[in-house]
Amino acid sequence: MPNFGPSDYVQLLLAGLSTGSIYVLIGLGLITIYNVTGVVNLAQGEFVMLGAMVAVSLYRAGLPLAVSGLVSVACVVVVGLVVHRLTIRPARQATDVTMIIITIGTSIAVRGLALWIWGTTAYSLPDFSPGPPVALWGAVVGRQRLWIMGTAGVVLLLVHTFFQYTLLGKAVRACAINRRAAQILGVNPEAMAALAYGLGAALSAVAGIVIAPLTLVSYDMGLTLGLKGFVVAIMGGLTNMPAAVIGGLLLGVLEAFSSALLTSGLKDGIAFLALLVVLLVRTIQLRPLRAAWPLARRT
Amino acid sequence: MKRSLFVFLIVSCLLAVSAGCSAKPEPSDETSTTGTPYKIGVIVSVTGAASTLGEPERDAATMLQKQLDAAGGITDKDGVLHPIELIIQDTQGSSDVALPIVKKLIDDGVVAIVGPSTSYESMALIPVVQEARVTLVSMASSGDIVNPVSARWWVFKVAQSNEHTSPWQVRYAKAKGYTRIANLYVNNAYGEDGADAIRQTVAAEGLEIVLEETFGADDKDMTAQITKIKASGAEAVLVTAIPPAAAIFTKQYRELGVDLPLLHNSGIAMPTFVDLAGSANAEGVIFPMGKLVAVDALPDDDPQKQVLQQFVTDFTDYTGKAPSHFAAHGWDAIQLVLAALGRMSDGLTLDEQRVLLRDELERTKDFVGLDGVFNLTPVDHVGLSEDDIVLVRIKDGVWEYFPQEQW
Known part of the structure; x- marks a missing residue:
């Protein structure tokens, strides 16, 4: 057991929260897409990678950092729309399993394309605001980590406002709740599905860009991140955004503490252990519900 | 119409294959001073997690191949010219990919294998080359790759341990x-x-x-x-x-x-x-x-200075990039094999070539390479020292x- 003081725990907590914020962004993208289109998009991690990679390329081409970031998000949104139009929409009558396989295929294809374009080299973005780390409750926090948490917070607020208070957001939610009813009321579900895909892609791209200075960027970074985002989405039952936010932050903190207090080799295992636990607990929880609700039992 | 085209394709394929087979055993022109061509397998992880190692190693190999082609190959101790073919393969930094590649190379008659880029791939390949009795000159650095020598009889490495x-x-x-x-x-x-x-x-x-x-x-x-x-x-x-x-x-x-x-x-x-x-x-x-x-910064009387300067110039001209020490590992591994081949005679069977090459490698003395001055012995399959x-x-x-x- 290492000899940790209180400030060390704060340090780990902050590291966990910043990593967790990234997982939350990715998880929310997954949930948005799932709710409107019914697709569990396992290619979500590739949007993260694309966001980071495009930003790096633009920045290296000489654009200012902020412009690179914004243009990159726009590019990834376009990619998201294209992916939706080319792979999801034509197969919208297919079964869930087929859909998942399609997204896995997309993920592999995008990764292959990225390998072809950028090669295997790892790239880096400069810190958004370079400078010495900030002291916080005895711990030191890199400025980039503050950027990550801040960006995640702002994005969450924007997403919340969009879904709760704008007509368009309400239309997307209506589609998620009852597609047919929404259609009758004049909402175009295909447009909403495309919108959801674009939004999901944007969330992931933002995640990729803000972590790029901290963790470096390579063509294969999306896989692990996408899986972590998936774990987070599952924690929210694939539908519950607030639960996913809490789950994502918890996962980040859990990873940080387990690798410090137990052994660092366990870190990735923790996420999937959490996934197993959540799935098991959910299954057990749902059983009495089903018993009490005859409609559900029939299905 | 379609069918006849199909038959035609099949027949032409068969012809091509049989032509390839019959051409193979024909001996090369014995009257000239060109000896047996040597094939050397070069396995490096050009892609994957270790691509930062494999890419420069591959570049060193292709640069050497270009120089070898220009010279027509290497000249052995009897003045016979041997064309050299470096067969470069990407292991993707994975032992699972590397294993079948190595088995195929051995079946294809390589006289030795240089690489792989990483220590864990090297460890996985040891039993294969030990059993097949083919020399492996690893570019990775772990000391376990060559120790204990008694169980690593066919394995060498060039990177500093x-x-x-x-x-x-x-x-x-x-x-x-x-x-x-x-x-x-x-x-x-x-x-x-x-x-x-x-x-x-x-x-x-x-x-x-x-x-x-x-x-x-x-x-x-x-x-x-x-x-x-x-x-x-x-x-x-x-x-x-x-x-x-x-x-x-x-x-x-x-x-x-x-x-x-x-x-x-x-x-x-x-x-x-x-x-x-x-x-x-x-x-x-x-x-x-x-x-x-x-x-x-090296003093002019340093034994390696000239070799190093030449390599830096060559590599920078060839790739447009300054060499990393991984490029040096690639260069050293291939050059050690070439030097050993140069001390052998022509007219050996493949098995004899492989055995003799291993023995000759082990007898390498004062070979001035990029990673240091190599002095190999039956108990030291690296041949470097802390002075390098x-x-x-x-x-x-x-x-x-x-x-x-x-x-």
Whole structure:
């Protein structure tokens, strides 16, 4: 057991929260897409990678950092729309399993394309605001980590406002709740599905860009991140955004503490252990519900 | 119509195949002074997690192939010219990919195999080449690749071992009067080997290891490990890792404000390290490596100076990039095999070639390479010494030769 003081725990907590914020962004993208289109998009991690990679390329081409970031998000949104139009929409009558396989295929294809374009080299973005780390409750926090948490917070607020208070957001939610009813009321579900895909892609791209200075960027970074985002989405039952936010932050903190207090080799295992636990607990929880609700039992 | 076209295709395919078969056993023109062509398998991880190693190694191989083609091959001790074919294959940094590639190369009649790029692939290949009785000259650095020699009869390597480089990390700490050491390493064969070498030297020098920690080769967040370093009371931090993990570690080490001296191992000796970690973060990092880095600062009477300068010029002309020491490993591995082939005679069967090549490699004496001056023996399949190593310090993003007087 290492000899940790209180400030060390704060340090780990902050590291966990910043990593967790990234997982939350990715998880929310997954949930948005799932709710409107019914697709569990396992290619979500590739949007993260694309966001980071495009930003790096633009920045290296000489654009200012902020412009690179914004243009990159726009590019990834376009990619998201294209992916939706080319792979999801034509197969919208297919079964869930087929859909998942399609997204896995997309993920592999995008990764292959990225390998072809950028090669295997790892790239880096400069810190958004370079400078010495900030002291916080005895711990030191890199400025980039503050950027990550801040960006995640702002994005969450924007997403919340969009879904709760704008007509368009309400239309997307209506589609998620009852597609047919929404259609009758004049909402175009295909447009909403495309919108959801674009939004999901944007969330992931933002995640990729803000972590790029901290963790470096390579063509294969999306896989692990996408899986972590998936774990987070599952924690929210694939539908519950607030639960996913809490789950994502918890996962980040859990990873940080387990690798410090137990052994660092366990870190990735923790996420999937959490996934197993959540799935098991959910299954057990749902059983009495089903018993009490005859409609559900029939299905 | 369609059917006849199909039949035509089949027939022409068969003809092509049989033509290929019948052409094979025909001996090459015996009357000229051209001897048996030698095929050498070059297996490097051009893609995958170890691509920063494999790419320059491949470039060194293609550059050598170009030079060999221009010269028509190598001349053996009897003046017979042997064309050389380097068969370059990508292992993707994976033992699972490397194994079938090696088996295929052996079936295809290569006289030796150089590579692979990483220690863990090398370890996985040892039983295969031992059984097939084909020489493997690894470009990876772990000492376990060639030790014990009795069980590694067919295996050699050119990269400086951690047993040559790690002592320099400890030696520096000792010279500066630091006694409490943190020993950090990436959790694969390379990292464990380095950590082990550090443990041994630390014990021999009478210092103390106060913390041992590992991280994964593709870990993105090392806050936990670095927090432990801060809590451990260490005076110097010794790391065995390669980028990107080593770069991420360095970045977060600075971010968390640790101001203990940071000593990496030779695994970070590639230009991408500074790019990835950021010049400000890499500032002051010290690491041991071969003399390639110090080429301009070496005294003129250094035996390697001329070879190193020539290589730097050639490689920079060929690729447009300065060579990393991985390019040097690739060059050395192939050159050692070529030199040994040059000491053999023509007219041997493939099995005889393979056996004799192994024996000749083991008899390599005073071969001036890029990684050092090689003196191989039946008990030393590396042939380098600690004298082939220098310490380097990163200053303003550039590697700077860090001679003992400046410590």
